[in-house]
Every structure is written in structure tokens, then in C-alpha cells.
Amino acid sequence: MKSDVQLKKEVEQELEWDLSINAAGVGVEVHDRIVTLAGHLSSFAEKLAARRAAQRVEGVKGVVVELDVRVPSHDKRTDEEIAASVRSVLEWTAGLSERAVQVTVESGCVTLSGEVDWGYQMKAAENAVVPLRGVVSVVNQINVRGNASARDIAGEISAALKRHAEDEARHIDVAVSDGTVTLRGKAGSFPERSIICAAAWSAPGVRNVVDQLSIGA
Known part of the structure; x- marks a missing residue:
């Protein structure tokens, strides 16, 4: 079994290896094989990428994410611009029409609501929004229809x-x-x-x- 020291080193290496992450913005601590990531990153997508990188390391039992998203000035968008971008990308995703999924944005936090037929559509909506510029977080409140037993x-x-x-x-x-x-x-x-x-x-x-x-x- 890997020690916490070894896991810390390997998580740091995995973060550095992933070019979608600014590893310098992430601090890593490990206790009893539980990894804690802390620091500041420039996008919500980068925050999720950091979590996935830590999870990829063999021997990691759990990951605690304490990362803040601080959008750089060149990527900042108004809530109206973000809402328009979200609406656009959802309209190009099958099964996620304006009637099915509604969008609200407050201080860069995107909330998705509405109803879809399948669980995978709910996840697809969230995944489509995550990489958009200016998004700080995504709250998925979409319901899934269905009456299967x-x-x-x-x-x-x-x-x-x-x-x-x-x-x-x-x-x-x-x-x-x-x-x-x-x-x-x-x-x-x-x-x-x-x-x-x-x-x-x-x-x-x-x-x-x-x-x-x-x-x-």
C-alpha cells in the first residue's frame, strides 16, 4: 500500500502532467489516503479536471475539493452573456430544447432546471455547460421523467x-x-x-x- 507521502507526490505529478490544469494553483495534502486539493484556479472546468486527476492516481481513497474559481479578466463574462452561451450550446445538444431545460445565471453560477426523458440527457446538459467561459459553478436541478418500476x-x-x-x-x-x-x-x-x-x-x-x-x- 502506498504511503500518504507517495500519494501526495503522485497526485502532484498527475496534476503537472495534465496540461488543462495550472498545477501551480493547487496545493495537495493527503491523510489516510484521502486527498485534499486547495487553492485557486481560473475556470470551473479546470477545477473538475483537478479532481479527476487526483482520482486517477491508484491508491487514492477519496478526494476533497477546496478549490476556488477566480475567472481571469480576459475570460470574464456578464451573466447575460453566460446565459446566452449556455442557451446556445444546449440548443445544439439533442433533447435539450428551451422547452426542456431552463437556464438561470447569478454571479457566474449557472442553474439548470426543467425536465428531460433520460438521465443521460440531464448529465449531457451539465457537461455541455461546464467548459464555457465565465462559468464559476453549475447547479443541476433538471428532473427526469419516467415511470419504470x-x-x-x-x-x-x-x-x-x-x-x-x-x-x-x-x-x-x-x-x-x-x-x-x-x-x-x-x-x-x-x-x-x-x-x-x-x-x-x-x-x-x-x-x-x-x-x-x-x-x-
């Missing part, structure tokens, strides 16, 4: 897990209540955890996914 949803997810991560599927418990899926158990790594969560989001009728998975062999 808990049994049907659980069955679809279990089948998807076996297709995408068969070994991990045996260690995962799937609970469904009113369209909310709760995942419990162990994933071998953060990438495997992402595969499991993606499989859950792909099932019809899923409105939310609660990730309670731990990382470990």
Missing part, C-alpha cells in the same frame, strides 16, 4: 453492470426508490467507479444516482 430499473442496471464491469458487478448492491438509484459496495478504482455510475445513469426511469461506493480491492 424499481424492479425494472434495478434489472436494467444489473444487466448493464455485467456488460461493462462484470467482475465489479458481483460486489455492487443496487437499491432503487422513486427513480433514485443508490449504489453500495466496492469498486476497484475510480475509473471502475465511473463505469458503474455511468451504467446506472443509462437505465430508463433513473432520476438520480447516489454514489456510496468505496474504492478498494
Whole structure:
């Protein structure tokens, strides 16, 4: 098992290796394999990239993000400009019309609301907004329609897990209540955890996914 000192060094190296991140703006601390990232970055997309970089390092058990977004002057946009950009990118994304997804912006914080047919559409809306200039954070309040039964949803997810991560599927418990899926158990790594969560989001009728998975062999 890697020591906290070794993990700190490897997380710092991973941050430096990722050219989408200004590693000089990120401080790294590790305690009991839990990584804390602190500092200031220039965009919300960069903040998420820093989190993903830390998660990629083998042996990391969890990541705490205490990073602030400070948009540089050349990237600053008014809330009206940000709202227009968000509306434009959503209109070019299938299933995310103005009628389906509404947008509000306050001090660079984008809030998405409305209703879509599938969970993946809700995530697609969020992912489309994250890299836009001037965005400081994204709050996703989009609801997912659907009346599939808990049994049907659980069955679809279990089948998807076996297709995408068969070994991990045996260690995962799937609970469904009113369209909310709760995942419990162990994933071998953060990438495997992402595969499991993606499989859950792909099932019809899923409105939310609660990730309670731990990382470990």
C-alpha cells in the first residue's frame, strides 16, 4: 500500500502532467489516503479536471475539493452573456430544447432546471455547460421523467453492470426508490467507479444516482 507521502507526490505529478490544469494553483495534502486539493484556479472546468486527476492516481481513497474559481479578466463574462452561451450550446445538444431545460445565471453560477426523458440527457446538459467561459459553478436541478418500476430499473442496471464491469458487478448492491438509484459496495478504482455510475445513469426511469461506493480491492 502506498504511503500518504507517495500519494501526495503522485497526485502532484498527475496534476503537472495534465496540461488543462495550472498545477501551480493547487496545493495537495493527503491523510489516510484521502486527498485534499486547495487553492485557486481560473475556470470551473479546470477545477473538475483537478479532481479527476487526483482520482486517477491508484491508491487514492477519496478526494476533497477546496478549490476556488477566480475567472481571469480576459475570460470574464456578464451573466447575460453566460446565459446566452449556455442557451446556445444546449440548443445544439439533442433533447435539450428551451422547452426542456431552463437556464438561470447569478454571479457566474449557472442553474439548470426543467425536465428531460433520460438521465443521460440531464448529465449531457451539465457537461455541455461546464467548459464555457465565465462559468464559476453549475447547479443541476433538471428532473427526469419516467415511470419504470424499481424492479425494472434495478434489472436494467444489473444487466448493464455485467456488460461493462462484470467482475465489479458481483460486489455492487443496487437499491432503487422513486427513480433514485443508490449504489453500495466496492469498486476497484475510480475509473471502475465511473463505469458503474455511468451504467446506472443509462437505465430508463433513473432520476438520480447516489454514489456510496468505496474504492478498494
